[in-house]
Amino acid sequence: MTPRLKELFLKEIQPSLKTQFGFKNTYMGPKIEKIVINMGLGLDGNDSKILKSCEEDLSKITGQKPVITKFKKSIANFKTRKGTNAGLKVTLRKNKMYEFLDRLVNIALPRVKDFRGLSDKGFDKFGNYTFGIKEHIIFPEVSFDRADKVRGLDIIIVISSKGKDHSLALLEKLNFPFVKKGEN
Secondary structure, eight states, X not given: OOOHHHHHIIIIIHHHHXXXXXXXXXXXXXXXXXXXXXXXXXXXXXXHHHHHHHHHHHHHHHSSOOEEEEOSSOBTTTTBOTTSEEEEEEEEOHHHHHHHHHHIIIIIGGGSTTOOOBOTTOBOTTSOEEEEESOGGGSTTSOXXXXXXXXXXXXXXXXXXXXXXXHHHHHHHTTOOBOOTTOO
């Protein structure tokens, strides 16, 4: 069964972006290629119990088992050693990516305390969008009582587009809650 957001993208959003930007073909328009979710653990990465609980939480959020990332260099000021655990990473593609986006936009982001919207300054020159979430417990899959510590997530949405304006138009059509100009 195809996700609701994927059907919406294929039937409504892709043709409307084609007419908005005057593309000759619907496939010239922007589309989401993958979503990468990172959870940095820092010094807690050495503790196997904390690592396991964070791994369980991230797998519940994404529906996929995370990969443990390692430090590439030893840095004395940050108390890191080369080869020790740094954090967790998940890369979502295809249907799981659309399901995660749907839950993120419609369920998780409205649960953020004092949420006013996402900044539109998170785009890089290629049109990819990056933002951070301070609390991983905003997702309903994670039990607030069971979480030992509130951790942050970095979410990178990789978009194939011609630039920032095309990516912004795509994310706005996917109902991303961006801060409107003139507010704040």
